[in-house]
Amino acid sequence: MVKVVSIIGAGVIGGAIARCLARSNIVEKVVATRRKIEKLEILKTEGIELSEDNLHAAEIADVIFICVKPGDVEKVLKQITHKISGKLIISTAAIIPLNFYHSISPKSKFVRTMPNVAALVGESFTAYCCDENVTREDKEIVKKLLRTLGSCEEVEEKHMDAITGLSGSGPAYIAHMIEALMYAGLKVGLPRDLAMYSAAQAVLGTAKMILKGGFSPSAIKEMVTTPGGTTIEGIYQLEDGKIATALIKAVEAATSKCANIRYSWNNK
Ligand SMILES: NC(=O)c1ccc[n+]([C@@H]2O[C@H](COP(=O)([O-])OP(=O)(O)OC[C@H]3O[C@@H](n4cnc5c(N)ncnc54)[C@H](OP(=O)(O)O)[C@@H]3O)[C@@H](O)[C@H]2O)c1
Numbered sequence: 064m065v066k067v068v069s070i071i072g073a074g075v076i077g078g079a080i081a082r083c084l085a086r087s088n089i090v091e092k093v094v095a096t097r098r099k100i101e102k103l104e105i106l107k108t109e110g111i112e113l114s115e116d117n118l119h120a121a122e123i124a125d126v127i128f129i130c131v132k133p134g135d136v137e138k139v140l141k142q143i144t145h146k147i148s149g150k151l152i153i154s155t156a157a158i159i160p161l162n163f164y165h166s167i168s169p170k171s172k173f174v175r176t177m178p179n180v181a182a183l184v185g186e187s188f189t190a191y192c193c194d195e196n197v198t199r200e201d202k203e204i205v206k207k208l209l210r211t212l213g214s215c216e217e218v219e220e221k222h223m224d225a226i227t228g229l230s231g232s233g234p235a236y237i238a239h240m241i242e243a244l245m246y247a248g249l250k251v252g253l254p255r256d257l258a259m260y261s262a263a264q265a266v267l268g269t270a271k272m273i274l275k276g277g278f279s280p281s282a283i284k285e286m287v288t289t290p291g292g293t294t295i296e297g298i299y300q301l302e303d304g305k306i307a308t309a310l311i312k313a314v315e316a317a318t319s320k321c322a323n324i325r326y327s328w329n330n331k
Pocket residue numbers: 071072073074075076077096097098099100117130131132133135139155156157177178179180231
């Protein structure tokens with residue numbers, strides 16, 4: 064069991080992490096910080112301690128999550144650096160490489176993660192990579208903590224931008240598709256709630272078939288597409304609309320944007 068975990072920058076992702084950790088049985092105390100602390104009042108109902116003081120939060124914690132925007136990471140890290148020597152620091156910031164964290168606090172143990180917003184419902188996929196100071200025992204702690212958000216996997220750092228473009232941004236792509244399917248339902252005369260539910264449940268059910276049922280996407284397509292039937296009419300229109308190309312371009316563009324932002328950030 065970890066005694067104290069502090070979340071610095073409890074916004075969308077940090078707030079979700081604070082909740083997941085507070086609901087788990089593996090952390091004794093969770094502390095959450097941000098400057099507009101009044102926006103965190105709701106977290107008190109989950110037993111989360113609130114603070115505006117990053118230094119105090121860093122000092123009392125065994126593990127610290129840094130969940131501020133990438134542009135705020137350097138300031139926050141420099142502010143707490145003399146309180147985090149030897150501690151495990153888990154950052155959710157996109158684009159920032161491990162060697163940057165290490166250069167500011169060489170004696171800390173850094174983990175770079177890319178969760179997604181599905182952490183709000185405990186269904187994030189979180190990829191992470193670790194710097195050389197992170198021990199095997201630390202990695203066990205990291206896994207336990209990240210599993211409270213959903214599933215997680217250690218990856219090589221070179222994959223982090225692609226993970227950001229695929230699964231970090233993924234909920235936005237899927238939400239866009241669910242919304243489009245909902246409108247499609249309206250177009251063919253379904254009531255709004257029924258259209259939304261049937262679209263979202265089709266996505267959830269298909270994902271479960273792949274992840275839990277072991278079906279491949281092509282096997283699922285084969286099962287649904289009967290010769291001369293209805294589904295092939297829909298597939299034909301999807302192909303005509305180049306949906307696969309659009310998704311590939313979306314992930315490629317989001318991935319390259321990580322490198323572009325990092326370039327500007329390095330040369331600021
Ligand atoms: N949103 C996503 O889907 C997602 C997915 C994966 C990774 N991420 C990464 O996670 C990080 C957070 O993203 P987000 O979407 O959760 O952003 P967010 O909602 O803006 O949260 C960031 C929080 O940091 C706080 N903050 C800023 N400066 C601070 C300081 N000096 N001390 C304490 N708190 C401070 C802000 O609150 P105050 O202004 O009140 O201080 C804000 O609530 C980013 O680095 C992003 O790359 C986000």
